[in-house]
Amino acid sequence: MKSKIILTAFLSVSLFACAQETPKVKHKKSSVSSKSNVKKVKFANAEDPICHMKTEDDMKDTVVYKNKTYGFCSSLCKDEFKRNPEKYVQK
Numbered sequence: 028m029k030s031k032i033i034l035t036a037f038l039s040v041s042l043f044a045c046a047q048e049t050p051k052v053k054h055k056k057s058s059v060s061s062k063s064n065v066k067k068v069k070f071a072n073a074e075d076p077i078c079h080m081k082t083e084d085d086m087k088d089t090v091v092y093k094n095k096t097y098g099f100c101s102s103l104c105k106d107e108f109k110r111n112p113e114k115y116v117q118k
Contacts, residue, residue, distance in 0.1 A: 071095035076115035077104035092116065 068089065070082050078100060086098040088105040092112045099105040108115050 068096055068098070070098040072097050075100045075104050077107045 080100040082098040088099040090097050
């Protein structure tokens, strides 16, 4: 009985640890257009390299890497890219 409890606890912790490796990104269903001073930028990427969502000209989460501007759907995707940009940049 004691070994079943320990095994269950170990498996639960293992599954929880594996689930933490994938970036958690919450996407909005529609893009809310505001009349702010957001500049339209031509991005080096047609889609977010993290979650593969299509980029739009007015995305505010951007990173300049090797003189190219990359757009992201959220700050979470942007932060993931900044950790290891070479992994996501198409060569």
